[in-house]
Amino acid sequence: MPEAATQSRTVPLQDGALELQWSAITHTGRRREVNQDAVLAEYPLFVVADGMGGHIGGEIASSRTIERLRAVVGKGEVTPKTIEKALARAVADIASHPEATDDGTGTTVTGVYLDTSTPEPTWVTLNIGDSRVYLFRDGGLAQVTTDHSVVQELISAGRLSPEEAENHPYGNVITRAVGPSDGVSPDYVRLEVQDGDRFVVCSDGLTKELTDYGILHFLLQHEDPTEAAVDMLEAALENGGRDNITIIVLNVRRIASSPAAD
Template identity: 75%
Template sequence: MPEVSTHSRTVPVPGGSLDLAWAAVTDTGRRREVNQDAVFAAYPLFVVADGMGGHVGGEIASASTIDRLKAMTEAGTVTPKTIEKALARAVKDIASHPEATDDGTGTTLTGVYLDTSGDAPHWVTLNIGDSRVYLVRDGAIIQITTDHSVVQELIASGRLSPEEAENHPYGNVITRAVGPSEGVTPDYVRLDVLPGDRFVICSDGLTKELTDYGIRHFLDENPDPADAVTAMLDAALENGGRDNITIIVLDVEPSARAADSGAGISDADADTDDLRDAGSSPAAD
């Protein structure tokens, strides 16, 4: 079992500060020979990549993508523009290994970063593929990202129910990825900051083994992020561990002054549709 610890940081924002706490874990699982997942979790960016395209190719794709995003973060600026430049560089990195990669090589990418450039802090999620970002708010778990997958397209068109999708033969087929034959523009969702928000960022190795209810259960049972990711990993392995498993849990507790300054949505009881309507357009630089 990987060793997991909780990291924390206090971030100054207009009107106060945010106390962030997070933990991350990645594991090969019980049926794969290698781990094609990669993860980066360091303020202000928290991302997961799930590689595909052969043992070596998938590892190259996910590692190249995470390495480029890490370098971007360390340079000090995280915006949609810098993210997309980093992903374009990652695509060139992937293509520079023709002995191990081809047009079928790529990686998912999903995550969240904190934007403190405006009058109030905001979260911005980014997504390409079928790894996911969940938000737990006011006791409800909400999938913020939309899967780029054949199954999701069938659900959206009304040709497949969510229950039928669980065992669909095309369940692993994604329609967008970071790779030589794909574009590198993620979907973005912008979210206001509310006290007590918890994010789960994960590859599909977790969601293959745990339902949304199961994820929320382990979050409810484990207030500490390291305990939460460990409990979810243990459960996913116990349920079969059919794929590589990568999980980030990120908690935020705004100070009273930050909350008073308007760092929150106007309706604290907003449902999933409200969140998407409020933030589904591309985030501004």
């Protein structure tokens, strides 16, 4: 089992602080020879990229996308503008490997970042493809991102039920990706910051093997992000591990400032 460790960060706010804890883990799975997933879990940006393409093409796409986003974190200004500039650079990186990539090469990029540019911070999710961001809040789990996939389009059009979608032959076909010939922008969703929130960012290698209820089960069973992520991974492997599996679990605790002493 890959190593994973819980990391933490305290973010000062005008009226207190946020305590963040997170853990990230990735695994090749039981049927793939190469792990074409890549992961970035560095405050304030938490992202999963699931590459697709030839033997190394998908790996190039996901790793270059993550490295371009890592550079954004290093410069300290994570915004839609800086994210999209990084993705444009990743597209150029992918296209610069014609020997290993083609029009079918690309990667998902899905995640969440903390926006502290305003007095009241917010979370912002970003998504291209069919990796997912889930939010655990008030005891329930909700999928925040919407898959860019043929199956999701059929569900949205009322032509397919979620149950029918689980084994649909086009289940792996995505309609938007970061690739060598496409300049695409993510979908964004802004969320308020609440005490007790927990995020799960994952590639479809997890959701192919574990239902939303299963993800919720392991969050309820484990408060520690590493323990939750490792148990989700083990369950996904036990259920077949048909694809690469990547998981980030992020916990949010909001602390109010103490009243000033008299």
